[in-house]
Amino acid sequence: MSGGLLSSFLDLPAISSVRRNHALEHATLQILAERGGNVRLMGRSSIWGFTVYGDVDTRELLEAAQDGLRRLKAGQRGLAVHPNCGSNYAVAGVIAGLGAFLALGGMTKDENEGVLERLSRLPLACAVGTLGVIASRPLGTAFQARVTTKADVGNLQITSATKSSRAGTTIHLVRTKG
Numbered sequence: 001m002s003g004g005l006l007s008s009f010l011d012l013p014a015i016s017s018v019r020r021n022h023a024l025e026h027a028t029l030q031i032l033a034e035r036g037g038n039v040r041l042m043g044r045s046s047i048w049g050f051t052v053y054g055d056v057d058t059r060e061l062l063e064a065a066q067d068g069l070r071r072l073k074a075g076q077r078g079l080a081v082h083p084n085c086g087s088n089y090a091v092a093g094v095i096a097g098l099g100a101f102l103a104l105g106g107m108t109k110d111e112n113e114g115v116l117e118r119l120s121r122l123p124l125a126c127a128v129g130t131l132g133v134i135a136s137r138p139l140g141t142a143f144q145a146r147v148t149t150k151a152d153v154g155n156l157q158i159t160s161a162t163k164s165s166r167a168g169t170t171i172h173l174v175r176t177k178g
Contacts, residue, residue, distance in 0.1 A: 025052070027069070028068045061174070080149040095133070
């Protein structure tokens with residue numbers, strides 16, 4: 001996919017909404033952490049806003065979201081990228097898995113190669129996988145910043161924050177528009 005085609009795809013209204021909400025979700029979680037809040041939270045973004053799973057006061061969450069939105073609009077783009085985002089783990093998995101796959105011989109169908117010969121490359125596969133995980137840190141961050149989040153939140157507004165519980169888990173839904 002060329003840069004222009006990818007950019008066009010990322011700017012589709014529904015995709016752009018998810019990316020902006022993802023940036024706001026990250027900003028909210030980072031602000032809660034700055035304030036000494038519960039760091040055992042998990043989020044998930046959608047076209048309608050974002051959901052935070054974990055025990056946090058709804059008012060504190062809403063205040064952090066409003067502060068995050070204000071700070072993103074003021075240009076604090078770094079808040080859109082979170083070190084524990086699933087995007088980082090996905091990038092790490094793909095790079096490490098691909099590297100290990102290639103180190104083990106890929107999809108060759110060499111009938112003469114035995115299991116022991118392939119297993120002899122296991123240390124190389126582990127080393128390549130480890131290097132992939134190390135390399136994935138900056139790549140995951142760049143992937144978040146350019147693909148899965150959009151720090152330029154434009155006219156995004158928070159419309160509500162509600163709390164519910166399911167199977168003993170506290171769930172907050174922060175709705176947005178714009």
